[in-house]
Amino acid sequence: MTADPAEIGLNRLLRRAGWPERGRRLPRRKKSLLYLRRIVAVLLGLGFIFPFYWTFVISVDRPGQFDSFPPVLIPQWDWSSWARAWSEWPWLGLFANTALIASGTVILCLITSTLAGFAFGVLRFPGRKALMALVLSVLMMPQTVLIIPDYVLASDIHWVDTYWIQIVPWGASVFGIFLIRQFFATMPQEILDAAAVDGAGRLKMLWRIGVPAVRPALVIIAINVFMASWNSFLWPEVMTRSAASGAGVQPVEVGLSGFASANGTDIPGLAAATAFTTLPLIIVFLLLQRQFIRGALSAAGSIR
Amino acid sequence: MRSRQLAATAAAAAVTLLTVSACAGGGSSSSSTTTTAPAASPSANAGAITGPVTISFDEVYDSGTLKTAMQSAVKNFEAANPKITVSLTTYADYGALLTAETAAVAAGKAPTIGQAYESWAQKFATSKVIVPIASLPGASSTMSTALSSFYTGVQSDLKLPDGQVWMWPFDKSLQVLFYNATLLKAAGITSPPTTWTQFGTDLKSASKNGVVGITIDPGNATEGATSGEEWLEELAAANGTQVYTSNGTPQFTNPAVESALQYLVNLKKEGALATGTNYPGETALGAKKGLVDLSSSAGYYYEQQSVGGKFPLTTTLLPAGGSGAPDEMAGANLVVFAAASSQQQAAAWKFLQYLSGPVEQAAWSAATGYYPVTSQALTEPSMATYLKQNPWVSSTIAGLNSAIVDPPYAWVTQCGIDLSTAMSAALSGTSVSSALNSAQSACSSAQSNG
Numbered sequence: 161m162t163a164d165p166a167e168i169g170l171n172r173l174l175r176r177a178g179w180p181e182r183g184r185r186l187p188r189r190k191k192s193l194l195y196l197r198r199i200v201a202v203l204l205g206l207g208f209i210f211p212f213y214w215t216f217v218i219s220v221d222r223p224g225q226f227d228s229f230p231p232v233l234i235p236q237w238d239w240s241s242w243a244r245a246w247s248e249w250p251w252l253g254l255f256a257n258t259a260l261i262a263s264g265t266v267i268l269c270l271i272t273s274t275l276a277g278f279a280f281g282v283l284r285f286p287g288r289k290a291l292m293a294l295v296l297s298v299l300m301m302p303q304t305v306l307i308i309p310d311y312v313l314a315s316d317i318h319w320v321d322t323y324w325i326q327i328v329p330w331g332a333s334v335f336g337i338f339l340i341r342q343f344f345a346t347m348p349q350e351i352l353d354a355a356a357v358d359g360a361g362r363l364k365m366l367w368r369i370g371v372p373a374v375r376p377a378l379v380i381i382a383i384n385v386f387m388a389s390w391n392s393f394l395w396p397e398v399m400t401r402s403a404a405s406g407a408g409v410q411p412v413e414v415g416l417s418g419f420a421s422a423n424g425t426d427i428p429g430l431a432a433a434t435a436f437t438t439l440p441l442i443i444v445f446l447l448l449q450r451q452f453i454r455g456a457l458s459a460a461g462s463i464r
Numbered sequence: 465m466r467s468r469q470l471a472a473t474a475a476a477a478a479v480t481l482l483t484v485s486a487c488a489g490g491g492s493s494s495s496s497t498t499t500t501a502p503a504a505s506p507s508a509n510a511g512a513i514t515g516p517v518t519i520s521f522d523e524v525y526d527s528g529t530l531k532t533a534m535q536s537a538v539k540n541f542e543a544a545n546p547k548i549t550v551s552l553t554t555y556a557d558y559g560a561l562l563t564a565e566t567a568a569v570a571a572g573k574a575p576t577i578g579q580a581y582e583s584w585a586q587k588f589a590t591s592k593v594i595v596p597i598a599s600l601p602g603a604s605s606t607m608s609t610a611l612s613s614f615y616t617g618v619q620s621d622l623k624l625p626d627g628q629v630w631m632w633p634f635d636k637s638l639q640v641l642f643y644n645a646t647l648l649k650a651a652g653i654t655s656p657p658t659t660w661t662q663f664g665t666d667l668k669s670a671s672k673n674g675v676v677g678i679t680i681d682p683g684n685a686t687e688g689a690t691s692g693e694e695w696l697e698e699l700a701a702a703n704g705t706q707v708y709t710s711n712g713t714p715q716f717t718n719p720a721v722e723s724a725l726q727y728l729v730n731l732k733k734e735g736a737l738a739t740g741t742n743y744p745g746e747t748a749l750g751a752k753k754g755l756v757d758l759s760s761s762a763g764y765y766y767e768q769q770s771v772g773g774k775f776p777l778t779t780t781l782l783p784a785g786g787s788g789a790p791d792e793m794a795g796a797n798l799v800v801f802a803a804a805s806s807q808q809q810a811a812a813w814k815f816l817q818y819l820s821g822p823v824e825q826a827a828w829s830a831a832t833g834y835y836p837v838t839s840q841a842l843t844e845p846s847m848a849t850y851l852k853q854n855p856w857v858s859s860t861i862a863g864l865n866s867a868i869v870d871p872p873y874a875w876v877t878q879c880g881i882d883l884s885t886a887m888s889a890a891l892s893g894t895s896v897s898s899a900l901n902s903a904q905s906a907c908s909s910a911q912s913n914g
Binding site: 223 | 759
C-alpha cells in the first residue's frame with residue numbers, strides 16, 4: 161500500500177516540531193526541550209487567540225464595563241450589545257454578499273494567476289520580461305489614487321452598485337501571477353518536454369502537470385486574496401450604495417464601519433458585530449484546517 | 465473632527481479633479497455652471513413641485529440613532545410632500561463621503577444634496593458644482609426668514625468668502641467638558657471651574673492616586689487633527705487671538721497661541737494631562753482614571769456608554785479666558801449640487817427647510833444629541849422630555865451664538881494637521897516656539913499652494 165503523500169508531509173512536520181515517532185521514547189534533555197517548545201507554542205497560540213477572546217468578552221460585557229480598569233476578562237454574558245448590533249444591519253445579507261464577492265474574486269484570481277504565471281514562467285515569447293515588469297509595476301500604484309477615475313469608469317459601464325465592480329477589478333493578483341511564475345520558472349524543462357513528446361498540448365500540460373505542481377502556491381494565493389477581499393472597505397464603500405433597507409450588494413466591512421462615527425465609536429456594538437461576523441469564519445477554518453494543511457503539503461509527494 | 469482630517473488626502477486630490485471635471489462640464493446636464501443667478505425666476509409658482517420628483521441625499525448617518533432618526537425624518541417629509549421621494553445614500557465617515565461626492569461629480573452623477581464641511585463647500589463652489597442656496601427655486605423669498613431663526617454662530621458658518629450662503633445647517637455640536645462628579649467631589653472641587661486658570665488648578669489637584677486630570681488626543685501627521693487640536697484653538701481664542709485670520713492666514717506664532725500651547729505643556733509637566741489616541745479621554749473617564757473629558761456634545765451617547773452608570777456625569781461648557789469662552793462648532797452643513805434639475809432643486813429647498821425647521825430639529829436633537837440649530841426647537845413638545853433629562857443642553861446651547869469655526873479654505877485642513885504635529889511635538893519636549901514656528905512655516909506653504 162502506498163503512503164498518502166500528505167500524510168508523509170504531515171509526519172515530517174511533526175518530527176520537525178519535536179514529536180517522537182510512535183513507540184519511541186525521548187531522552188530526558190530532549191523531553192524537556194520538547195515541553196519547552198510546546199509551552200512556547202501554547203503561549204504564542206494564546207497570544208493570537210487573546211484579541212478575539214477580548215473582543216468577545218467586550219461584546220458580552222454589562223454596560224460601561226468595557227472601559228473598566230483593570231479590564232474585565234471574564235465574560236459577563238450580557239447579550240444586549242449583540243441584540244443592538246444585530247438589529248443595526250441586515251447581517252445575513254451582508255455576510256452572503258461578502259462570501260459571494262470573496263469566493264468569486266478567489267476563483268477569478270486563481271484562474272488568471274495560473275494562466276498568466278504559466279505564460280510568464282514557461283512560454284518563451286518576445287517582450288516577456290518587459291511585460292512581466294509592467295505587471296509588477298501595478299504593485300507600485302496605490303489604489304486610493306485611482307479610486308475616483310475608477311469610479312468614473314465604473315459609472316460609464318453601469319457597474320456602480322453591482323457585484324461585478326467588487327469582483328472583476330480584483331480578479332487578477334499581481335502577487336499571485338508572480339508567485340506562480342516563480343514556481344514554473346524553477347520547474348525542470350525536461351518534464352514539460354516529456355509531456356510534449358507524449359502529445360500533450362499547452363492547456364493539457366498546464367492542467368495535468370502545472371496545476372498539481374503549483375497547488376501550494378494556489379492555496380497561498382487563495383488565502384491571501386480571500387482575506388484581502390473579505391477585509392476590503394474603501395472600494396465597496398465608494399462603489400456601492402447602501403439601501404434604506406436590505407443589504408443591497410454591500411459587504412460586511414461596510415456594515416462594521418457603521419459603529420464608528422465622527423463623535424465616537426460604539427465599542428460594545430462593534431465588538432458584538434465583529435464577533436458574530438468572524439465566528440463563522442473561525443468555525444469554518446477549524447473544521448477545514450486539516451484540509452488546508454493537506455492542501456499546502458500535498459505537493460510534497462508530487463512534482464516540484 | 466478626526467474623520468474630517470482623514471479626508472485631507474482625498475480633498476487634496478479632489479481639488480484638481482473637481483476643477484478639471486467642472487471645466488469639462490463635469491457631466492452635469494442642467495444649470496451646471498450656474499453660481500449666482502437663480503435657477504428659476506421668482507414668481508408665484510417659484511419652487512412649486514409640478515410632478516413626482518426624486519432627490520438623492522449623500523450623508524454619513526449610517527448607524528444607531530442617527531440612522532433611524534434620519535429615516536424617520538425622510539418618512540415624515542415624504543408624507544408631508546407626497547410628490548417628493550428622498551433617496552438616502554449613507555457612508556461610513558466623512559473621508560469616504562468626500563471621495564464619493566468627488567467621484568460622483570466627476571462621473572456626472574452628483575447627488576441632489578450632500579453633506580459638506582466648509583472647506584469642501586469652498587472647493588465645490590469654486591469648481592461651480594454646487595449652487596448658492598438663494599438660487600434654489602422658491603428660496604429667494606423664504607431664505608432670509610429661515611436664516612434669521614438660526615443661532616448667530618450657525619448663520620455665519622453658512623457663508624463662503626464671497627459673502628453668499630452656499631450651505632444650510634442641519635446638525636451642530638460644540639465642545640463640552642464631561643466631568644466625573646464623584647472624582648470632582650473627592651478632589652474637594654465644589655463646582656466645575658469657570659476659568660481656564662481655575663481649570664488648570666483643579667486638574668492638578670485631582671491628579672493623584674492614578675488619576676490624571678485630562679487625557680487628550682493631540683493628533684499627528686498620520687492621524688490628522690483631533691479634538692485636542694481644537695482645544696488649542698479654543699485656548700488661543702480665549703487668550704484673544706484665533707489661530708487663523710478670517711482670510712485663512714495662520715497666526716500660530718502669535719503670543720496668544722504660544723501661551724495656549726504653553727498652558728497645555730505645563731499641565732503635562734505637572735502630571736495633570738496625558739495624551740493618547742482613539743478617544744483616550746473617554747476611555748480614561750470611563751475607567752475612572754480621568755477627572756474630565758473634552759469632547760463633542762454630540763458624543764454624549766458614547767460618553768454615557770463608557771461611563772455606564774459607574775458615576776454621575778456632569779456636563780458643562782468650556783471655561784473662559786481673558787477674551788471669553790470661545791467654543792469651536794462642529795458638524796457638517798448641507799449643499800445642493802448644480803447638476804440637479806430645477807424640480808429637484810425646488811424639492812431640495814423644501815427638504816432643507818424641513819430638516820432645519822423647529823419640529824425636525826427638536827426630533828433630531830432629542831434622538832441624536834446634536835444641538836438644534838434654531839432656538840425655536842427648544843419649545844417643541846418633542847424636546848421637552850429630552851431637555852428635562854439633559855439639563856446641560858439648555859445651559860450650553862447658547863454657545864452656538866459665539867461659536868468659532870475655522871475659515872472655509874482648503875489649506876486649513878492641512879494646517880490643522882500642522883498644528884496637531886506642533887502640539888504633539890511640544891507635549892513631547894520640543895520647545896513651544898520652535899514647534900509653532902515649524903507649523904507656521906508648513907501652513908504658510910500650504911496657503912501659498914492654495
